[in-house]
Amino acid sequence: xxLSIPSKVVKISDDQTMCTVDTMGVQRNANLxxxxxxxxxxxxxxxLHIGFVMNKxxxxxxxxxxxxxxxxxxxxxxxxxxxxILEDDECESRGQKYAEEIKx
Amino acid sequence: MEELELKNLYDNFRDSETIxxxxxxxxxxxxxxxxxxxxxxxxxxHTHTIMKYGLPQLLxxxxxxxxxxxxxxxxxxxxxxxxxxxxxMQENVILVTLGDMIKIPGSNGSLQDARAKGADxxxxxxxxxxxKIAEENPEKTVIFFAIGFETTTPMTAVLVQEVINRKLKNxxxxxxxxxxxxxMVELIDSRDVHVDSYNNQIxxxxxxxxxxxxxxxxxxxxxxxxxxxxxxVTGFEPVDAMQGISMIIKQFIEKRCELEIQYxxxxxxxxxxxxxxxxxxxxxxxxxxxxxxxxxxxNSGLKLRNIYAQYDAEKVYKDVLPISEIEDHKLCICxxxxxxxxxxxxxxxxxxACKPTKPVGSCMVSSEGACAAYYxxxxxxxxxxA
Numbered sequence: 001x002x003l004s005i006p007s008k009v010v011k012i013s014d015d016q017t018m019c020t021v022d023t024m025g026v027q028r029n030a031n032l033x034x035x036x037x038x039x040x041x042x043x044x045x046x047x048l049h050i051g052f053v054m055n056k057x058x059x060x061x062x063x064x065x066x067x068x069x070x071x072x073x074x075x076x077x078x079x080x081x082x083x084x085i086l087e088d089d090e091c092e093s094r095g096q097k098y099a100e101e102i103k104x
Numbered sequence: 105m106e107e108l109e110l111k112n113l114y115d116n117f118r119d120s121e122t123i124x125x126x127x128x129x130x131x132x133x134x135x136x137x138x139x140x141x142x143x144x145x146x147x148x149x150h151t152h153t154i155m156k157y158g159l160p161q162l163l164x165x166x167x168x169x170x171x172x173x174x175x176x177x178x179x180x181x182x183x184x185x186x187x188x189x190x191x192x193m194q195e196n197v198i199l200v201t202l203g204d205m206i207k208i209p210g211s212n213g214s215l216q217d218a219r220a221k222g223a224d225x226x227x228x229x230x231x232x233x234x235x236k237i238a239e240e241n242p243e244k245t246v247i248f249f250a251i252g253f254e255t256t257t258p259m260t261a262v263l264v265q266e267v268i269n270r271k272l273k274n275x276x277x278x279x280x281x282x283x284x285x286x287x288m289v290e291l292i293d294s295r296d297v298h299v300d301s302y303n304n305q306i307x308x309x310x311x312x313x314x315x316x317x318x319x320x321x322x323x324x325x326x327x328x329x330x331x332x333x334x335x336x337v338t339g340f341e342p343v344d345a346m347q348g349i350s351m352i353i354k355q356f357i358e359k360r361c362e363l364e365i366q367y368x369x370x371x372x373x374x375x376x377x378x379x380x381x382x383x384x385x386x387x388x389x390x391x392x393x394x395x396x397x398x399x400x401x402x403n404s405g406l407k408l409r410n411i412y413a414q415y416d417a418e419k420v421y422k423d424v425l426p427i428s429e430i431e432d433h434k435l436c437i438c439x440x441x442x443x444x445x446x447x448x449x450x451x452x453x454x455x456x457a458c459k460p461t462k463p464v465g466s467c468m469v470s471s472e473g474a475c476a477a478y479y480x481x482x483x484x485x486x487x488x489x490a
Contacts, residue, residue, distance in 0.1 A: 001176050001204055001252060001472060003149050003340060004314055006113040024110065031232060033262045034379045045113065047317065047370055050202065051230025052259050055317045055376055059108045061369040066112060069122045069343065076125050 004049035006057060009042055021048060117341035126346035127162040133350065136357045140166035142305055142444060143352055146288060147312035148175030148472025149340045155477035157342040159349075167349065170305060170444030171467075171474035173287055174312055176252045176280075177204045178438075178466040178473040179395045182430035184280055185210030188249045190424055191278060191417060192223035198241060200234050201249040202256075203227045208469050211430055231263040238275045247417045249278045254323075255314040257281040257387065257406065258379035264386045264408070267415065276417040279407050282393055284315050285323045286404035291443060292331055305444040308352045310345070311337035313367055320375025321365050328361045339367035386412060394429060396466040397438035436465035441474055448478040455479060 007021035007030070016037055021030050031052045032040055040046060045057040116122075145151055151171045154160065160169060173179050189210050192199035199215070206227055207214050219225040224244075226237065231248060238246040250260040260281065267275045292306050311324055316337045324335040334355045338348030348366040355362060365371050386409060393405025408416045418425065432438060435453050440446040448454050448467065458464035460476050467475035 001148065001202075001256070001470070004255075004317075006110065008110050022110070024114070031230070031259075031262065033265075034258055034376065034382065036378055045108065045110065047314070049255060049314065050259055051232055052262070054255070054258075054314065054379070055370050057113065058369050062113060063106075063108055065347075065369065066116045069116065069119065069125075072125050072129070073121055076128065 004047040004054060007046055007048045009040055009044045009046055009053075012040065012042060019053065021046065021053075023048070114341075117339065117343045119343060122343045123157070123159075123162065123346055126343070126350055130162075130167070130346070130350050130353060131164050133353045133357055134164040134166055137166055137353065138356075140168060141307040141353070141356060142168045142170050143308050143310055143349065144170040144172045144291070144306045144444065145310040145345075146172040146174045146284060147310075147315065148172075148178065148470065149313060150174070150310055150338070150345060151474055151477050152472050153340055153342055153345050155481040157345075158481070159342065159345060162346075163349070167353070171441065171477075172291070172309075173395060173398060173442045174253065174284065174315075175467075175470050175472040176256070176282065177208055177470040179282065179287075179397065180208065180251065180280060180466075181394045181396045182210050182432075183394075183426060183428065185214075186212060186430070187278060187418070187425050188215055189213065189218050190426065191247050191249070191421060192218045192225045193221075194245075194421065194424065196244045198224045198226060198237060198244050198246045199249060200226045200228055200237060200246055202231075202251060203229070204470055205249065205251060207463075209463065231259050232266070234263060234275055235266060235270070235272065238272055242274060245274050245276060247276045247278055249280070251280045253282060253284055253312070253315050254319040254383075255312075255317070258318060258376070258382045261379075261382035261386045264412065264415065265382065268412075275415070276420055277408060277415050278417040279387070281387065281406040282395070282404050283406065284312060284319075285326075287395060287398065287401050288324075288327065289331070290398065290401045290404075292333060306333065308334045308336075308355070310348050310352070311335045311363075313338065313340045313344075313371070316365075316367070316371045316375065318376050318379045320380075321363060321371055321373050322375070324363050328363050332361055334361050335363045337363075337365045337367055337371050339369075385409075397432065397436075397442045399439075432466065433464045438465040438467045438475070441467055448475040449482070451475070 007023040009019050010022050011020035046053045047055050189212050206216050215225045234248050321337050327333045327335045336348045336351045387406040388409050389403045390405040390407045392400045394400050413419050437446050437451045458468050463469040467473035
């Protein structure tokens, strides 16, 4: 019920009461009467709910979240790499096995 | 990343690797918790996300969800659904509502049943479609049956404003808008016989996403301050939900109790002030609203202000609308589920006598209700004998 869809504004009516938004390739009209005049501009990302633009999406905040997620993933990948190296170092039979393989 | 693309707003917040990364962070942090914590996700949208993406399976056993009452269709008492049904059956009436209401059964049947009996019931995507319907049918009265939380209320307010500005005489409103903070208070501060057990169930709230876009995070200020419950306002995507849960756990292990916003890309402290003004211009609080499964909650419902009484279908059709309260089936435990006292599968009629196709209780009636989400995504097996 309270779900809403991120969309991009591609057209604004002359009286600024309506706009056309693109939602992943689908275009539809949306009412702007819940937004202050001039608040929504072409190219803005907005949230759409039952035919209305309910708010703008703050690009900087969205990018900052995405950057945080990337950092977390990089950090985790690094940790896993380090753990793999440590496990490999601690493997007692590794040298022996390798020597046996060479012999064969 | 330097420039945002629309697909980032979908893909990056549903990324399975990021979800797994948060699952690891949460698992590490949860080991430091002194006791298990119960997190209530207030909103049905969150319930849907949590079940759809199987988040409980990704979380340690000491993190438990309590599925809250944030589904406006689920909490609608039967007598108000009966109002919609009765209004639709009146002569020269077109009853208009949002699609979520189609299948909800009242005591005489659903609006779909009313339509099958010849009533003119129309389901719209946006309330503004009422204007076109009214203009095309000047000899009929269009009644907009308005439902929803703070998210949807301002859209009804815009419609009221347009009806007044355009001097449309044939649109009336049946208002069923409700507000979230009051029912959150009710759930943690019940003063009835169960008070001790209820009071201790909810440790923290995952705050609603789009209610907060409109109303601002300020509406939850009192929960950390007066009720010692942390609130993290969180977005609806699965990565948002995992990050929100992680933020709640960090508050517990760092012994903080605060209001935080995870969903900063759209939620601010103040919210959408123009939308709030629209709500305040046309609506005022009702002293009581009866929530299905929960009961009377003071100040949680809205009605049209008295100066707009001429547009209020509850007043205009007062003589034909039923006034008695209708209780749910005695086997239904939705009230306990909404209060965190029980899980859907503990109900004896869950998945047997009560299914999404034939719901008995409130939590099964909409896809955002806890029981419907468990039924659809819970991977549970059901007895076919009942």
